[in-house]
Amino acid sequence: MTDSTRAGKRERLAGAAVRVLHEQGVEKTTLADIARAADVPVGNVYYYFKTKDQLIEAAIEEHGHHLDDMVEALERLGTPQERLKALVQGWAGESDLTARYGCPTGTLAAELDKRDDGLDRTVAKVMGRLLDWVEGQFAAMGRADARELAVALFAAYQGAALLTNTFRDPGLLVTEGRRLERWIDSLARS
Amino acid sequence: MTDSTRAGKRERLAGAAVRVLHEQGVEKTTLADIARAADVPVGNVYYYFKTKDQLIEAAIEEHGHHLDDMVEALERLGTPQERLKALVQGWAGESDLTARYGCPTGTLAAELDKRDDGLDRTVAKVMGRLLDWVEGQFAAMGRADARELAVALFAAYQGAALLTNTFRDPGLLVTEGRRLERWIDSLARS
């Protein structure tokens, strides 16, 4: 195992793809862009991934693992409302990156929907896992309408991320985050 | 003026572009796709638009006029909360189309952000006009935090449209629409 294969080129490519796809979007990103970011020769990509679609799929799953790790960290907090508010604070903490490139999950979902391949189903699954977890938190708060609340919270973030990106204004996401925290508190009290 | 130039090929092209760009996305749409939809020969497009970007720009402005017309119709309603609720109902009424292709404005904004040209600023202006109008309605309701509320309402819709599209479930937008209507009512009463 030489130094150049350290960490595995396949993993390097998938990891670089997550970053570059977020910054440039799926359509504007070439295999050369990802290969350069991963420090792997262009033609070599096809040894690890048969098609561009397979590399994108690996990137989506890698991104899904990031989200799973985040959820795992949130689980350590004491109450559901603390966990949800920490989730919102995490989103607000990425407001600068979001202003530049949008929400990684949301932009991916929007773009992949326009393609013929089935990759939009893959992002939908990743997004669905996080949405289910949010629903679980509201359910733990004793809310019968947990699903509807989960959709509302997640949609509020996704929309705020889109506006933040469109108007290049990180403050929008921060302000909306504070509003959502107050909203979560109000639900916990009722 | 022959029959084939009726309505103007330039207008036909811009109008067809609005539809096709919504359905297929900017990147997947070729000039040939738009020309076919407008029933205009491919090469002829360049007589009316010097570049693909200019055609997209014309499509954005055409879409902006649609939104302006919608706002004009809403203006005829008696109270700000009626106008805002009618806006939400209009969004919910497009839930099937939204499940298939997403919000026309939001998907356009997300995609154009990834491009080098300045077209993302053009969509931002169009979206900004609608956002300003919503803000004006909340202000007319006597709310000092009108801007924040406008962002919250618009973001809630944009996010719900994204989830509706991602999960291919029109019901999400309908349910979220009802929640937003109750929210508007609660603001009017306070």
Place this chain on the structure above:
DNA sequence: GTCTATATTGCGATAGAC
């Protein structure tokens, strides 16, 4: 297993006939 050189394709854009 790794990398280079090249085949292939599809699209934006242009030249120029009518």
Place this chain on the structure above:
DNA sequence: GTCTATCGCAATATAGAC
């Protein structure tokens, strides 16, 4: 003004040398 034929380029994918 309208349309056809084609150029040029960029990007995916492959063949095959090392």
